[in-house]
Amino acid sequence: MERLLASPAFAPELRVPQDQYEARLAACEACPKFQGGTTCMLCGCLVPVIAYLKSKNCPYPGLDRWAAAAPT
Numbered sequence: 001m002e003r004l005l006a007s008p009a010f011a012p013e014l015r016v017p018q019d020q021y022e023a024r025l026a027a028c029e030a031c032p033k034f035q036g037g038t039t040c041m042l043c044g045c046l047v048p049v050i051a052y053l054k055s056k057n058c059p060y061p062g063l064d065r066w067a068a069a070a071p072t
């Protein structure tokens, strides 16, 4: 994972702030679509990786659980 995070796709300007990243992870941990401590069953994504990216959204139907959990 560290090699992946060092790639240009995860450049610092493409990442959310650390508190927002942690809020996203917490939202996933409370979500019924989160499986195995790593995977979103709706998008098939590895949450600890994609939650870093500003460009990604939660795919939960009718409710972006990441947005709802965003720090203020």
Ligand code: SF4
Binding pocket: 027, 028, 029, 031, 032, 033, 034, 035, 039, 040, 041, 042, 043, 047, 057, 058, 059, 060, 065, 066
């Ligand atoms: S639906 Fe959203 S909150 Fe649920 S596991 Fe997927 S990304 Fe996380």
